[in-house]
Amino acid sequence: MSKLVIAIDCDDVLLPSTYAIVDAYNRQYCAQVSYQRAHESDNTEWSAPRAVVHSRIYAIQLTKEYATIQPFSEAVVAVHRLASAGYELHMVTARSGILLEVTTAMVRNYFGKGVFTTLEHVGLDATKGDVCKRLGADVLIDDNLKHLTHAAEHGVGGLIWFGNYPWQDSKTIPAGIKHCADWTSVMSEIEKHANA
Ligand SMILES: [Mg+2]
Structure with missing residues (x-):
């Protein structure tokens, strides 16, 4: 891979x-x-x-x-698998920088140190395209469509729309974006990108 x-x-x-x-x-x-x-x-x-x-x-x-909100167990398993497989993982969150300590503690408790290369806090109402471009991201996994469309405009090719939530109108999935309702489907999509 x-x-x-x-x-x-x-x-x-x-x-x-x-x-x-x-x-x-x-x-x-x-x-x-x-x-x-x-x-x-x-x-x-x-x-x-x-x-x-x-x-x-x-x-x-x-x-x-x-x-103290706990991560999805399947997310913990999947992220560990990706890290072990040698992928470079970055967390790119719309949380404000003032949440850095909260995020860092959660990552340390559930994902372990070093699994994510960086924890990027872009802030509420910001978009993630610039950060993804700076990181050289090949793939963005996000439940919020606006971040995926912004990342697409910044050259990110792998766009995974995660989840099955009330704020997602998955009847209208834009071209180039792949909807993955769960982490099992995310993992097979990543495998496709890795082998492309
Ligand atoms: Mg989100």
């Missing part, structure tokens, strides 16, 4: 996050944010200016409850 550089999203790819954030936000701020629209930057369901929404989300992400 060739040594692909693989960029892997964190939230909702390695562990379930959106449901926890939306549930906590709705509970604390009496809002009615839907899972369907949770990732739209201009979604007014958050019922606050964007800067306020961001600081509220950061506060939720800095809680013990959030820090």
